[in-house]
Amino acid sequence: MTLLFSLILAFVTPQSAPASIEGIVVRSGTGEPISGATVEFGPENGGDVRTVTTGTDGRFAFQNVKPGNYRLVALRGDGFLATAYGQRIPNGNARPVTLEAGQNFTGVRLTMTPTGSISGRVLDRDGEPMGRVQVQALRSSYVFGMQGPMIVQSTITNDLGEYRMFWLPPGQYYITAVPQNTQRRTATVLRTPLDADTVYAMTSPPVITRRTLPDGEVQEEVAVPVYFPGATDFGAASRIELDPGDNISSINMTVAASIRARHVRGRVVSGANAQPVADATVMLTPVRSGNPNITIPGAVANPDGSFDVAGVLPGSYDLVASGRDVFEPDSLMGVVRVEVAANDVENIAVVATPGLDIPGKVAIEGPPPKEGGLQLVLRREPTFLPIPSQSAGAPTTNLLSVTSFVLRGVKAGDHQVTVAGMGSRSSKNAYVKSIRLGNTDLLNDGLHVYGPPAAPIEVVLSTNTASLNVQVVNEKQESVPNAYVALIPNAPNRRRTDLYKAEPADGSGRVRLEGIAPGDYMLFAWEDVEIGAWNDPEFVRNYENRGKPVQLHEGSQDSSQITVISISR
């Protein structure tokens, strides 16, 4: 009996001796304990998550833990950013907690960064408070392949012209006040949650003020947004530095500028039967915006196809005329570039045609692909148009598993051609070698649709990918664990997000990058970096001289050592 008992112990104990972990959640800077924080503790690769809520002492503990790798996260929705174990900066790369059998891991500190607020008042040019003005906090962001200010939060002023934006992560902000049609029944406010890195752009019709003078002359003006402290041009906006826990008040603005608005008039005709397109929707979309608030003047065409769009400010526009439902593949659409200067623009003729079906062929070089998926996506230029993007064939058509496809109902105009992984399962061993239509390189020059194409689109994929084993070190050539490694293509391929590779290194500073397209790259490793920051060319430019040039060939298996970049120090 005794023998049996000790035998069991001998087999079981070394593998299942429970570990434990305990620590404290503190506020960054002051180090004071944070109560009411939810601490989540769960296996790195998914599984049961245990949670505790901290008391006034900020302490947490998890007992009876099986040995392994875990994720440890602290959350408090009201006024603190989420923090994960190992993060050195908010949104930086987390590291797993590794617990050995029987280990008592104590003294863990999870440091939470407090959020801040920005508040102020908005007045009109008479110095009266402006109610129901939309006030937005903007941050420089990189989305939709574009670098520029994007909305991270918005609110509406009250009757005293007051606004307050809160739970803002520390960082650099621009504040803008955007006049609204105050007689509308609803207004949109965007209260971005903490921990979710979502940015917004908004489209709206212009707010037109019409005034008839005693002599019968009619004046039309459009109020333009103002950037703190008083600029109407984003380039002259002041940047506000919000430190952790800051409450910045008196960010006051005066909405003073109104610009005389022009009209654009013309007629929409169907390219199919030369008949007027009644009830066509006409939108004037700015060609270059540089602003997340996109004013889109619009009108609905009369039964004879004629339209009159009011409230247009000087600039370049794509006039988009479409049948009732632009999301229908068979609907009519026509695009005309319109330049608006000092005067009204008359007699614009728009020919609206049904979308075209464009065929394509797929060729694969090298051995057949193993798994994953690649998708061809057409994105309309400019990308902010409220018109859907299109993918090859059905949205689920995987280029790796077909030899031909048809892009259905492609609307006239310019499209950016991109390749995206399907869902989260991007291909590990295939890349896009070229996409051409005749002599045009669609990946770099885009697809310009003005009539049926002369030839099918030719997609060439290759499975002859390269791989790269990377070792991350510091200046003393010692290995550095858990850094983020990114392989970024050189010009002219910087815009091709499908060629980017990024992976965290392991505990010994090693990572293997696979499925790489042959070509010239820069290799980087950051010790603490906001995840995804390397997709922003502006960010990468700051570190260009700290990267390492790498040239990769078809099927090559190379190794490289890279010196880590530390941002926070």
Place this chain on the structure above:
Amino acid sequence: MSILGITVLILFMQAPEAAIEGVVVRAGTSEPLSKATVELRRAEGNGTHSYVTTTGSDGRFFLRNVQPGQYRLVATRDAYVRAEYGQRGPNAAGSPITVTAGQQMRNVQMAMTPTGTIYGRVYDRAGRPAVNATVQALRSSYQEGRRVPKLVQSTLTNDLGEYHLFWLAPGFYYINATPSTAGSNDQVPQPITNPDAPPDDLGGFVGGVMFGSRTGVLRPHEAARSPQDQYVPTYFPGTTDENTASTIDLRARASIGGIDITVAPVQAHRVRGVIVNSVTGRPQYAELMRLGSLNSSNRPSFEPVDPDNGTFNIFRIVPGRYLLVATVGKLTGRASIEVADQDLENVVIVAIPGFGIPGRIVIEGRPVTDSVVASLQVNLRTDFPIPDTVEPKGVPSVDGSFSLENVLLDTYRIDVTFPPTLQNAYLKSVRLGITEVLNAGLKIERQPEGQLEIVIGTNPGALEGKIVNAQQEAAINVTVTLVPDAARRHRAELYKTVQTDASGRFQLQGIPPGDYKVYAWENVEEGAWQDPNFMRLYEDRGKPVRINEGGRENLEATVIPAR
């Protein structure tokens, strides 16, 4: 010479253009209002064409080249109530303008009433600010004598728990607050309703929101929330029962602060029980089962619940009074329940067949047998009608006899629909056996004894009179309301309302005999006289009058001025 002649001819052929000009002022003053939008809108047809202008610092507006036709002239401005030409006050009806060719209307004055603000803070149970709580301003409106809350505006609190509800038209408001249900990470775009706005919108492209994820995100797991915590609106000053909420009397230009509300999640409970078929005496599966809340509005919201072979188990019910209704074939069971601080067990709903009630209807001054009787319809109305069910009704035979089928346990109001030929008819008395039930209501608790005897009166009274203001001058285009005495206030059909004519006179006919009060208002919201809270303020301002059978009364009353 000939050239001149042609010019003259052209001038005459052109129809002279009409024009309207005037000034926008703050109501009760001559202070001009700048930045007001003035719109002349076609009154008839689908008239999309309108004339729009904006006032300058002198408050003046000009509308030129107006085509002849019927129009409404409307002024809108931030912080003022929408105003229409011809109105006596901000809630009164406007009158259309007829524009003829070449007409020059000058010195049109549009008076705009300033709005008010209600503001305060919302706290949680621990006294901390409730962040991103939804705060609503509601008003009462009246439909068929039932009070229906109407949402006027909603907003969200900031991180200090502060809210401002603003640009509200003067009137009586209820304020409620609901904590952010999605936890503190609430992100959904929130509407801020502006009911004084005309329906959206004037063509053009309506905006949208696009999202983009800036980076790859380290997304934490969702924190688990207790499913037993439910959030219901808390009304100022601190009640979840709308009927005991305080009304806030908001005047023009007023800014009422300190409307602070403490919100707390309420613990939800479970209700379990069984449905019994009264015919078989056994538990019975009910094909339809509904739960209606009697808490908030007078009309309960019914939602289907899941009955399971005779037993039912309803989860997540917040405290309050409810009506449970189960339908088993032709049988119906009802139970009133009150959920307080614990689960309810063993609720028994007995499904019974509806009752049949025989009746007879008599029209005064007509022979007992009259074909017109057959064109009447007798309806039993309940305060809590169950959706998809038909309220009991009966059509009399020529001898006046009728029968009501499938009458369920409830309290009913009797309503008789008269044909157009039977003018001046009114309900004079309704008796069940020997009990008069016209004012008290027909309460069905068991198979009723005796029959329903309905007498239709045909000899109503009439009332005419004159309304004057404090200076004894005729009050023109003011609202005159005849309000029944206290015992009959819940009978919506007894209220009569009319506008005074150009000499301040009014006439009302077909008044069922009884005691009434006459009120005259310069500015009143439609149906407000059925709101007991509103009437409490004016009880003494009404002029009592007794209407006798066939009587004609005449009186003079003083108008209640706009505030």
